[in-house]
Amino acid sequence: MSRRQRILAGLAVVVAGLATTPGIAAADAALPTYTYLDLGTIGVPSTGEPPSSDAYALNAAGTVVGVSTIDGIFNHHAFAWTGGTMTDLGAMYAGTFGASSAAGINDAGVIVGSTHVNATDPPHAFRYAGGTLADLGTGYGAGSGSHANDVNDSGTVVGTRFERQGSPERAVVWRDGTILDLGTLGGQAGAWGTDSIAYAVNDAGHVVGGAITPSGALHAFVWKGDALRDLGTLGGRTESTYARDINDHGDVAGISQNTSGQLHATLWSGGTIRDLGTLGGNYSEARAVNDAGQVVGIARTSGGGSYTERAFLWQGGRMVDLNKRVRGLPSTVTLRSAEDVNDDGLIVGFACPVACDAGGDAARRAYLLVPTGLA
Structure with missing residues (x-):
C-alpha cells in the first residue's frame, strides 16, 4: 500500500466516525459534497486566548500544514496533520516569543514556512524535512527577514525576503542552496512596501x-526562469492584482480589480483572464487551483462586510458556497476560507466554530473537507 493509500485509509476511519445528514439540493447534484473534519489544535494558551488553528496547504497524500496555538505561552507553532494526528513542528528559537507557521508542503512531505531564529531578528524562511527545521536564510545580514510560501516536488522554494525592518519585500526563489531575487515589473516600492512577492511554484x-509596475500598481506575474511577465488585470487601476497559485497545466488563480473597482477572484488560463464573480457580495479572492481546474478561496455574500466572508468552490463556471456542500456541517460552524485544494479535491482552510459573523475569528479552527466517496 502506498503512502497516499495509507493516508486515505486513515481518513476513511476518521470520516466513518462522523455523522452525516442529507440536505444538499438536488439541483446541485453535479457538484461535490463533503464531510467536515475539525483538525483541532496543538494546545491551549495559558493567557486565556481561545485555542485556534489555520490550515494553509495540503499535499497529494492529504497531509495538512498550517499554524496553531500551543500549550502554555501566548504563541503559535507550525503543524502537520495526518490521519487524525496534529504534530507540532516547533520553532528554531525556543524562547518565550519563538513562533513558527507552515505555508506549503510538497508530495515528499517537505514543509516550508517561517520561524523565529533568535530573540531579535524577524522570522526567517524554513524548510522542514526528516524531523528537522532548517533556516533557508535571507542573503542579508542581521535584522533581515524572509518567508517561504510554497515548495514544489523538486524542492524549489518560493517566498519573499527583506533586508531590514521597513525595507520593501522582494520575491525570491531558494534552489540548490542559492537565493535568486526575481525583481519587479519595473516599479519600486517605498518603505514597508512590497516590490514583489512569490506565492506559488508548480x-x-x-x-x-x-510585483509592482512603473505606475506603482501591483500586478500578477508569472516567472519561467527569465524575466517576470505581467499577466494583466480585469481592468482596474489600483495596486490590487496578484496571483496566489499555479497548477501543473499553467492555470493561475488569484485576485484582480475589475472596472467597477471591486476585487474579484480571477483565473488566468489559456491566454484569457476570467472574473470568477462572488457569492453575492463585493469581494472574492482565489487562493488555489488544482490540476482538475477546481478553484477555491474566499468570497463575500450579500450584506457587505468581512464578517460575511465564506469559503467557496468554483467549478465548471460556477461559484458555490462550500458551507452549502457539506453534509452534516454543525450549525455552529461557518467555513470562512478555503486555502488549498489537492488533485483529489480535498480542501483545507479555516472555520469559525462560534460567533463567526460577529468577528469571532480568535476561535477559528483548521478544517479538512473530504469529498463524498473518496475516503
Missing part, C-alpha cells in the same frame, strides 16, 4: 505572485 518551476 512542478515545472514556474513561479507566480505579484
